Amino acid sequence: MPASPEGHEAARLVALRRYEILDASPEPALDALTKLLRVSLGTESALLSLVDETRQWFRASDGFAPPAPSMPRDLAFCSYTMLAPEPVVIADTGADERFAGHPLVTGPPHTRFYAGAPLVTPEGLRIGTVCVLSPDPRPQGLEGREVAMLQAIASAAMDTLETRLRLRRALRRLEKSEAEAEALRASVAQLRRREAVAEGRQKPSGRPGVTPSVSAQILAELRAGALQKEVAWRHGVSLSTVRRIAARGEAGSAGPP
Structure with missing residues (x-):
């Protein structure tokens, strides 16, 4: 598995955790995007994955049910995609020396065709991928319009994550404002109670x-x-x-x- 430069990897992990999505509930919007990708490219399955220090996390899928929520990063095809300058298309994994002996090629799900594009944050950090898989080689690879669709789905997925992040931040600001307002109301009420007590204890001055x-x-x-x-x-x-x-x-x- 290729490795990211140390400084870049640290920044990438900070950006990934910012979205708070690794252990989150399923996102219907992301599931819909993987379905659109699978149907558009005519493949058996499509995945949206996020990659942390050691694991690849499956956050959405269509046509493929991952046996576990994650897999070791060392086994992830997506590790190559995240470092490539362009979308990665492997027409026949069995004929590619990087993947011919890979356990996902020689064993279930017997992946023979792979194409993926990175999920890129607004600051240019790659936190995961969208990809399509098939058990049969695809000698022709992908046409230009299909590569464009792959990139468009990756961009739409990042837009979804950004919108989710902005919403969570807005809700937290609202909760903080409500808490501050409640604290202020409590302080005012306490002050009024003290004034009432003081007034009740004050002796008449005769005037x-x-x-x-x-x-x-x-x-x-x-x-x-x-x-x-x-x-x-x-x-x-x-x-x-x-x-x-x-x-x-x-x-x-x-x-x-």
Whole structure:
């Protein structure tokens, strides 16, 4: 298996983990893309794989049911595709010295034709591949339009991963904003409770806290249907003061509390 340069491989793995998809649930959009690829190229199966340090992870497939969610990277055809400058097309793996003795060629699924294109992130890092497989050689390889389709599906798959990433980030920002708003509401409620406790413990000073004219205005607003909280806010007095004025007003007095 060819190896990536050390610095490039480190950056590639960081980009791969950013998408948080190795152990994620199946993605119907990616499954649909592999089906489209298989049908368009007329092959037996199509796969979308992601490659980490040691393994190739099967994230979507059509026409082929992987026996396990992953396989050793050393056995992956896709390791070559990820390093190639162009899509890789192997018309007959049995006639290619790199793959003639490969266990996936000599044993199940007996792959004799392979074509793959890399999944390339916006910053140019290759995190996996889309590919097609067949048990029969394909001497003619792929036509130009078929190679273009392979590349288009790879691009569409990356667009799907990018959209998924942006959505997850947006949801996290929303959750963070909601948590901050809830914390702020809790702080305000705690402050109001402390103010209420302090007000209840404060001893009268012998002087009216609200002038008779303000008291009368408050009472008039309450009788007009204003909410007590709104009136307290408008006049800069406590809610308990407004309530006392309302109680006295009901008793027929509009004097100071």
